[in-house]
Each structure stands twice: as C-alpha cells, then as structure tokens.
Amino acid sequence: MNNPARGDRIGDLLQAARFALNAFVLIAATLPLYLLAKQSVTPELETFAWPPHWMPHHLTLAHFISVFAVNELRSAVLRSLGVATISAVIATLLGAMLAHAMARSSFAQGVGFSTVSGIRLLPMIAVAIPLGIILASVGIYDTPSGIGLAIVHAALAIPTAALTLYASFVAIPLEIEEAAWIDGASPLRIFLTIDLPLARASIATALILCFILSWDEFGFALLVQQTNRTLPPLLYYYTVFGNVGPASALALLMMIPAVCVVVALGPSLRGALTAGSSR
Amino acid sequence: MIAMLVLPALNGLVVSFDHDGPSLANYRILFHDSMFLRALANNLLVPFGSVVVEFILGLALALTLTARRNRSALIETAAILPFAIPEIVILTLARYIFMPRGYLNGAIATAGMPALPWLSPRSPLAMLTVIVVDAWHVTPVVMLMLMAGLQTIPDELYEAARLDGAGTFATFRFVTLPMLMPAIVGALILRGIDALRIFSTVLVLTGPEGVPVLSTYSYSLWDDAQKPHEAMAASMILALMVTVIGFGGLLLARRFSRDDGALA
Amino acid sequence: MDDLVLRSLTRSFPSGGGVFDISLTVQSGEFLVLLGPSGCGKTTLLRLIAGLEFPDSGEIQIGEANEASNKTHRESIAMVFQNFALYPHMTLFQNIAFPLKLRHVAREETERRVKESAAKAGLTVDLKRFPRELSGGERQRVALARALVREPEIILMDEALASLDAQLRASLRLELKEFQRRTGRTFVYVTHDQVEALALADRLVVMRKGRVEQVGGPQEIFDCPQSEFVGTFVGNPPMNVFLAEKASTSGSLTVNGVDFKIKPPEGSPAEIRVGIRPNDLSTEEGQGRGSIEVVVGSVEFSGATYIVYAKLGDSPICTELPRRVEVGARLKLFFDTARVHLFDPSTGKRLEPA
Numbered sequence: 052m053n054n055p056a057r058g059d060r061i062g063d064l065l066q067a068a069r070f071a072l073n074a075f076v077l078i079a080a081t082l083p084l085y086l087l088a089k090q091s092v093t094p095e096l097e098t099f100a101w102p103p104h105w106m107p108h109h110l111t112l113a114h115f116i117s118v119f120a121v122n123e124l125r126s127a128v129l130r131s132l133g134v135a136t137i138s139a140v141i142a143t144l145l146g147a148m149l150a151h152a153m154a155r156s157s158f159a160q161g162v163g164f165s166t167v168s169g170i171r172l173l174p175m176i177a178v179a180i181p182l183g184i185i186l187a188s189v190g191i192y193d194t195p196s197g198i199g200l201a202i203v204h205a206a207l208a209i210p211t212a213a214l215t216l217y218a219s220f221v222a223i224p225l226e227i228e229e230a231a232w233i234d235g236a237s238p239l240r241i242f243l244t245i246d247l248p249l250a251r252a253s254i255a256t257a258l259i260l261c262f263i264l265s266w267d268e269f270g271f272a273l274l275v276q277q278t279n280r281t282l283p284p285l286l287y288y289y290t291v292f293g294n295v296g297p298a299s300a301l302a303l304l305m306m307i308p309a310v311c312v313v314v315a316l317g318p319s320l321r322g323a324l325t326a327g328s329s330r
Numbered sequence: 331m332i333a334m335l336v337l338p339a340l341n342g343l344v345v346s347f348d349h350d351g352p353s354l355a356n357y358r359i360l361f362h363d364s365m366f367l368r369a370l371a372n373n374l375l376v377p378f379g380s381v382v383v384e385f386i387l388g389l390a391l392a393l394t395l396t397a398r399r400n401r402s403a404l405i406e407t408a409a410i411l412p413f414a415i416p417e418i419v420i421l422t423l424a425r426y427i428f429m430p431r432g433y434l435n436g437a438i439a440t441a442g443m444p445a446l447p448w449l450s451p452r453s454p455l456a457m458l459t460v461i462v463v464d465a466w467h468v469t470p471v472v473m474l475m476l477m478a479g480l481q482t483i484p485d486e487l488y489e490a491a492r493l494d495g496a497g498t499f500a501t502f503r504f505v506t507l508p509m510l511m512p513a514i515v516g517a518l519i520l521r522g523i524d525a526l527r528i529f530s531t532v533l534v535l536t537g538p539e540g541v542p543v544l545s546t547y548s549y550s551l552w553d554d555a556q557k558p559h560e561a562m563a564a565s566m567i568l569a570l571m572v573t574v575i576g577f578g579g580l581l582l583a584r585r586f587s588r589d590d591g592a593l594a
Numbered sequence: 595m596d597d598l599v600l601r602s603l604t605r606s607f608p609s610g611g612g613v614f615d616i617s618l619t620v621q622s623g624e625f626l627v628l629l630g631p632s633g634c635g636k637t638t639l640l641r642l643i644a645g646l647e648f649p650d651s652g653e654i655q656i657g658e659a660n661e662a663s664n665k666t667h668r669e670s671i672a673m674v675f676q677n678f679a680l681y682p683h684m685t686l687f688q689n690i691a692f693p694l695k696l697r698h699v700a701r702e703e704t705e706r707r708v709k710e711s712a713a714k715a716g717l718t719v720d721l722k723r724f725p726r727e728l729s730g731g732e733r734q735r736v737a738l739a740r741a742l743v744r745e746p747e748i749i750l751m752d753e754a755l756a757s758l759d760a761q762l763r764a765s766l767r768l769e770l771k772e773f774q775r776r777t778g779r780t781f782v783y784v785t786h787d788q789v790e791a792l793a794l795a796d797r798l799v800v801m802r803k804g805r806v807e808q809v810g811g812p813q814e815i816f817d818c819p820q821s822e823f824v825g826t827f828v829g830n831p832p833m834n835v836f837l838a839e840k841a842s843t844s845g846s847l848t849v850n851g852v853d854f855k856i857k858p859p860e861g862s863p864a865e866i867r868v869g870i871r872p873n874d875l876s877t878e879e880g881q882g883r884g885s886i887e888v889v890v891g892s893v894e895f896s897g898a899t900y901i902v903y904a905k906l907g908d909s910p911i912c913t914e915l916p917r918r919v920e921v922g923a924r925l926k927l928f929f930d931t932a933r934v935h936l937f938d939p940s941t942g943k944r945l946e947p948a
Binding site: 062065068069072073076077079080081083084086087090099101102103105170171172173174175176177178179180181182184185202203205206207266267269270274283286287290291295298299302305306309310312313314 | 334335336337338339341342345390391394402405407408409410411412414415416417418419420421422423425426427431432433435436437439440466498520523524526527529530533534537544545548549552558561562565566568569572573576
C-alpha cells in the first residue's frame with residue numbers, strides 16, 4: 052500500500068485515481084472560494100446573466116461597502132462576534148471545569164463522557180423549539196444583544212471544550228496540585244493559577260473551536276434569534292430572497308475566521324476538530 | 331448548562347403528548363399526513379446516501395493522504411477546507427451552483443445539453459443533490475477520523491506484509507482494513523447520528539418541503555403552520571430515531587470490536 | 595517548636611491497604627524516617643500528616659494546643675514530593691515565592707525570604723530560569739527551598755531522592771542531613787531504601803502492612819530488631835534466619851544438628867527462629883564464640899569485601915568476608931553468641947536468650 056511494487060497494475064491504477072482525487076479535492080475546496088469572491092465583486096445586474104459568467108465583466112466594491120453601511124448587516128456582524136465571543140468564553144470556562152473533574156475523578160469521567168455523547172443524540176429541532184419558549188419566559192428570547200443565543204451556544208460547545216481540554220488536564224500530575232494545596236492554595240486558586248496556565252495551549256484551541264462553533268451555527272440561531280439575526284440566518288435570508296452580491300460578500304466575510312484557523316494551524320487542529328465535530 | 335439542552339427536550343416531549351389534555355392525538359395526526367410520511371422516508375434515505383458517499387470519499391482521501399509517498403500539506407489543507415467553511419456558506423454557494431439558472435446548468439447549456447432540474451421539489455434528482463452537498467461539507471470529518479485511525483497502524487505491519495508477499499490489494503484487505511475497523515465503526519456511528527439530524531442542507535437548497543426531512547417538516551409545522559404540538563411530536567420521533575439508531579450502532583460496534591476506546 | 599503527635603490513626607482503603615491504629619510522637623527538630631517495603635502504608639501515613647488524606651479515626655496534633663485547627667496545621671507543614679512537583683509554568687523564583695504570594699507577603703520581604711531559603715537549600719542557579727532547564731539535583735534544591743520559604747515547623751518528604759541516580763542520591767543525602775541540622779526543622783522522610791534510612795534518620799519507624807513494627811535509632815534498629823521482619827528488612831546483605839530446635843540434652847539451640855550454644859528463654863516454643871547477620875560471621879576464632887561449618891556455593895566481590903553464599907546443611911547462609919574463598923571449600927565460621935537474634939516463629943517477635 053505504502054509503496055506499490057513496480058509493475059503492480061493495481062498500483063498504477065491507484066496512482067491515476069490519486070491524481071483524479073487530488074484534482075477533485077482542489078476543485079471542491081477552491082471553487083466555493085472563487086465563486087463567492089467573484090460574485091462579491093460583480094455588479095448586481097451582471098449576476099442575472101445567462102449563462103452565468105465565470106469571470107466578472109465589471110468589478111465593484113459596492114457589496115462590501117453595503118455590508119458595513121446597511122444597518123441590518125452591520126449589526127448582524129457585530130452580534131455574531133459578540134455571541135461567539137461570549138459563548139466561547141463561557142463554554143471554555145465551564146468545559147475546563149468539567150474536563151478537570153473528568154480528569155480527576157472516575158465518577159465524573161463516567162458522567163462526563165455519557166453526557167457529552169448523550170447530547171449528540173438530541174436533534175437540534177427537538178431542543179430549539181421548546182427552548183425558544185423557555186428563553187422567552189426568562190426574557191432573553193431574541194434580544195438585540197443575542198445573549199440567549201450565546202448561552203445556548205455555550206451549552207452546545209461545552210462538550211467540544213471539555214473533550215479538547217480533557218487530555219491536557221489528565222497530563223497534569225496530581226502531585227503538582229497537591230503541592231499547591233500544601234503551599235496553602237485553595238481549590239479554586241489551584242485551578243486558576245496551576246491548572247489553567249498549564250493547559251493554556253489547549254485553552255486557546257478550545258476558545259477558537261468554540262468561537263467557530265458558535266460563529267457557524269445556523270439552526271439554533273435561526274430559531275432563537277428570529278428578528279435580531281446573527282450572520283448565518285441572515286445569510287440564509289439573503290440567499291433565499293435574492294441579493295446575490297451582498298450575500299456573497301457576507302459569506303466571504305463569514306468564512307474568514309474558520310478558514311484562517313484551518314490554513315494557519317492546519318494538521319495540528321486535526322485531533323481537536325474531530326473531537327468536537329458536530330453540526 | 332447541559333440542562334439548557336436537556337430540559338427543553340423534555341419539555342418538548344411533554345408538549346408533544348398534549349392535545350387538549352394528554353393524548354396520542356398529535357402523533358395520530360402525523361401518521362395521516364402524507365408529507366410526514368415522505369419526511370420520514372427521506373430522513374432514512376438521505377442520511378444513508380450521504381453517509382455512504384462520505385465514507386467512500388473519506389476513506390479514499392484518508393488512504394491517499396496517509397500514504398507516505400503522497401504526503402502533501404496543500405492537498406491535506408484543501409481536503410479539510412470544505413469543513414472549515416461554515417455550513418451556511420457552503421449551502422449558499424451550492425444553491426447558486428445548482429439553482430435552475432445556476433453555474434451547473436450554465437455549464438451544461440454551454441456544452442449544448444438540456445438543463446436539469448437539480449433542485450425541483452419531489453424529484454429524486456433533488457434528493458441526490460442534497461446528498462452530494464451534504465457529503466461535500468462533512469467528508470473531511472470522516473477523512474480526519476479515518477486518518478487518525480490509519481496513523482495508529484505501525485509501519486512494520488506493512489513491511490511485514492510486503493515481505494510475506496502481499497500485493498497492494500492483499501495488504502489493504504488483510505492489514506489496513508482490519509486494523510482500521512474501530513475507526514471505521516466509530517466514524518460511521520458518529521456521522522450516522524449527525525446525518526440523521528440533517529436540517530439546513532434541505533432548508534437552504536430546496537426549502538422545507540422540497541425534499542422534506544423530519545427536522546424541516548417539524549420546522550415548517552412550527553414556523554409556517556403554527557402547530558407547535560405536532561411540530562414537537564415530529565421532532566420527538568426524530569429524537570427517538572436518532573437514539574435508537576445511535577444505540578443500535580454502538581451495540582453493534584461493541585460486538586465488532588473490543589476496542590471501545592475508539593468509539594468513546 | 596512543637597512535637598507532632600499522632601493518636602491511633604487509621605485510614606483504610608477498599609483495596610485492603612492503608613494504615614491501622616498508628617500512634618507516634620515526632621519530636622521537634624528530629625529527622626524521622628518512615629521505612630518499609632512498598633505498600634506498607636508509609637506514604638499513606640505521610641499524606642495523612644500532610645492533610646492530603648483524612649483519617650477514618652484517630653487524630654493528628656501539632657504542639658500542646660488543645661485545638662490545632664486545620665488552618666494552623668497546614669501552616670506548620672510543608673512537603674517535598676517524589677517528583678518535586680515544581681510548577682512547570684513558573685520560574686524558580688515564582689515557584690519558591692508561590693507559598694508567600696498566597697499569604698500576601700510584601701514584595702521586598704518575599705524577595706528577601708526567597709533568596710534566603712534558596713541559599714539555605716544550596717541553590718546557586720539563576721532564579722529566573724524554569725524548572726525544565728534544571729538537573730534533577732537542582733530541582734530537588736528548588737523543591738526544598740519552596741518547602742522552607744514559609745518557615746514550616748515540619749517538612750515532609752516522600753521518596754524525595756528516589757528519582758535521582760545513585761551518585762547524586764548519595765551526595766544529596768549528605769546535603770539533606772546537613773540542611774536539616776542547619777535549619778533545625780523537623781523532618782519526616784519516607785523511603786523504602788534502608789541504606790538511605792539508616793544514613794539519614796535520628797529515629798526510624800519501620801512499617802509493615804499498615805502497622806508500626808519498631809521505632810528507634812538506626813543503631814538500635816540494626817542491633818536489636820524487635821521482630822524478624824525488621825531484622826531481615828534492615829541490613830544488606832539481609833540477616834540469615836534459620837529454624838532451630840532445642841537440643842534435648844544440653845537445652846541449647848541447634849540448626850541442622852549444629853549447636854549454636856545459645857539457650858532459649860524459659861517457656862519458649864520447641865522451635866525458634868535464629869537470626870545472624872552476614873557481617874557477624876567471621877573466620878577468626880575467639881573466646882566464647884559459637885562456630886558452624888559451611889560449604890561455599892558462590893562468591894561475589896562487592897569492592898571492600900566478598901559476599902559468600904554458602905550452605906549450612908540444607909539451609910542457605912550468607913556471610914561477608916574480607917578475603918576471597920574457594921567455591922566448594924568447607925569453611926569454619928565463628929560468631930559472637932551475643933550477636934545472635936532469636937524470634938518467636940509464630941509471632942515473629944524478638945525473644946531474649948536465657
């Protein structure tokens with residue numbers, strides 16, 4: 052498999068298949084980037100051309116300007132940023148506590164792992180509809196700040212954060228915590244000054260993953276923020292109801308954070324991505 | 331915090347049995363609705379198709395990318411990229427590609443052939459489109475999981491197999507595949523569970539009723555038809571389906587492999 | 595400073611381990627070593643003293659105060675862990691200063707005390723460095739400095755030299771003893787290494803299966819083991835022990851028919867365990883000495899002496915001799931009857947000869 056022998060016909064065939072696959076991968080990855088970029092700089096009229104143009108005939112920055120000029124768009128960008136930041140911080144902090152408990156007690160480990168996998172079994176739609184009613188009763192349903200959605204996203208992201216951090220906490224020797232206790236530190240103090248700094252690389256990863264999880268999330272955002280929309284539902288409405296240019300500009304903006312992270316960190320994110328992969 | 335998700339679901343469960351008092355009426359109504367039955371069937375067909383496509387593509391990619399001679403950071407990053415792009419962005423673009431006056435039909439027209447209704451409601455073609463787009467976004471996840479599994483197979487095993495005279499296919503059949511089994515089973519279960527919850531792909535591409543699945547059906551009952559009780563009943567059926575299939579898969583996996591660690 | 599008093603401490607684990615009914619007084623300023631094989635409960639006892647474990651019953655008291663609250667208890671105890679447990683993300687200075695920081699000690703005083711205890715611990719490296727840049731011995735000194743910096747009355751050490759190589763261990767052992775003398779602190783030190791224990795201890799506590807076997811000075815433990823277990827566990831090569839019978843005629847003890855010329859105490863059982871240390875056997879004749887004849891099986895050179903493994907009848911016997919002997923040779927060995935230890939075979943307790 053690794054190094055097919057010469058004259059191995061299956062090997063030659065595989066080699067050809069590999070080239071095809073690689074080409075396919077490149078297209079699947081770059082086509083969306085290209086087409087969105089193209090649409091985002093194409094004047095609105097030209098987008099109705101038939102057959103569609105593969106290259107823009109005229110260029111414009113109007114769509115990007117409109118993203119920041121139109122109130123609805125601008126506030127959605129800011130709201131998404133806010134929601135993603137708040138939820139990432141909450142989820143990472145609580146996820147870190149959960150992961151720490153899981154790393155230190157086998158009971159918590161059992162409960163933790165079954166809860167984390169159990170959450171996966173819940174369909175978004177089964178949660179989101181009643182959740183809207185509950186949030187409304189607490190008065191944080193569809194608020195301009197998006198705080199309700201931030202809390203929901205935090206809850207969604209806790210398993211991701213916990214799984215990302217779990218291994219780092221397991222790797223911290225118990226002796227170090229005991230030494231800090233003997234030195235006179237309280238449990239909270241130990242957690243804050245010893246555990247968190249020692250796991251800081253994973254904390255950063257968890258923050259990034261949770262941020263992206265919230266930034267990308269569509270279903271809950273659609274159902275919980277019906278009028279004060281965040282980016283994904285807004286993009287949905289733009290896509291369904293016309294406005295190709297602004298929708299493309301918006302989409303391009305939306306993928307900046309995640310794409311940057313993947314391109315920059317690349318393979319090192321692999322484990323983390325699969326640990327927390329969930330739509 | 332976990333209660334943020336579990337409590338609403340339980341609340342939903344209660345609501346689904348409430349039809350001017352506790353009864354099964356909501357569920358009875360559902361099973362007399364042809365749209366619900368279509369959604370139910372689609373909710374099996376689409377995830378199944380999607381998982382099959384993802385698995386085949388993901389395995390091929392994982393094998394290509396882990397083979398030492400073919401390591402390429404560029405290809406690997408490109409392969410992960412569709413998953414890094416937000417789902418809604420992929421879907422937006424897919425819509426522009428597959429819509430009647432979209433890029434795909436444009437290309438077909440340029441080639442002088444008749445355009446195809448890629449997204450028209452109720453057509454099998456639309457279901458195929460949904461499957462392909464869904465797989466486009468999540469194949470990288472399957473690939474990453476299988477790559478993680480492949481990397482745990484020691485190189486000596488391959489060398490031993492070569493010395494024993496095994497060709498490419500035999501090596502794959504007798505070394506790679508059995509060693510990869512735990513990762514395969516794990517990936518299939520996780521992806522299967524996620525695929526059953528398909529929602530946005532359908533909503534964005536065809537609208538809630540083009541290729542209805544349980545999530546979109548439930549959504550349209552709630553959002554358009556304002557029937558929360560029946561909406562909850564439909565989503566509870568989906569929850570039941572995910573749970574049954576998820577646990578069934580886990581039990582099967584336990585029987586197939588002793589390495590439960592790969593599935594945790 | 596005050597004594598540390600343990601009263602009937604019991605802490606049992608589901609696995610069957612733990613410590614049972616331990617009463618002990620650690621005198622102020624002494625170097626106390628807890629010695630025993632792994633699993634004997636010595637680490638559990640240390641962790642109980644540290645407050646890392648809580649006793650099922652019994653109490654721990656520091657000083658004569660009728661109520662030693664948990665807070666003051668923690669204040670008076672510091673601990674050095676087996677792997678030193680330095681905080682990897684902090685510099686050496688931050689590591690040593692950590693206990694002071696938790697107590698909100700002013701900056702100038704912190705600086706003064708950190709430098710002072712670093713000096714006392716013999717730490718000469720730049721305190722701006724990180725633990726990972728240090729050798730094992732230097733880490734040990736940092737751990738000591740950190741334990742010392744808040745001026746505890748008692749410093750606990752858990753196998754603190756075990757992870758170092760043999761040479762370093764020997765030199766740090768000396769340093770540690772010197773350190774203890776200089777600082778005048780009470781040390782409670784856990785080890786399974788009897789050489790270390792004999793070298794360091796003012797007093798030794800030999801433990802076995804969660805109970806105290808014997809408490810005493812190193813010399814006392816070595817010369818006068820109160821049980822067969824202590825006799826064989828302390829000392830290297832280990833003590834030879836035989837099952838002896840009372841000769842019907844003379845009433846003295848015989849091993850495989852060889853008369854040891856020792857009379858067991860009145861009313862002792864018919865069979866008795868007889869122990870003699872390898873270095874108490876010699877080839878030189880002397881007044882009033884017992885003698886045995888052995889066949890040499892194999893010889894090991896240990897540097898200063900030869901360790902001879904031989905057979906006394908069917909029983910293996912070991913001796914330490916200043917010169918080489920031939921394998922297969924018959925050898926006459928002499929011993930001082932006062933250096934022979936008698937143990938009750940059923941209880942393992944020491945018996946004094948009549």
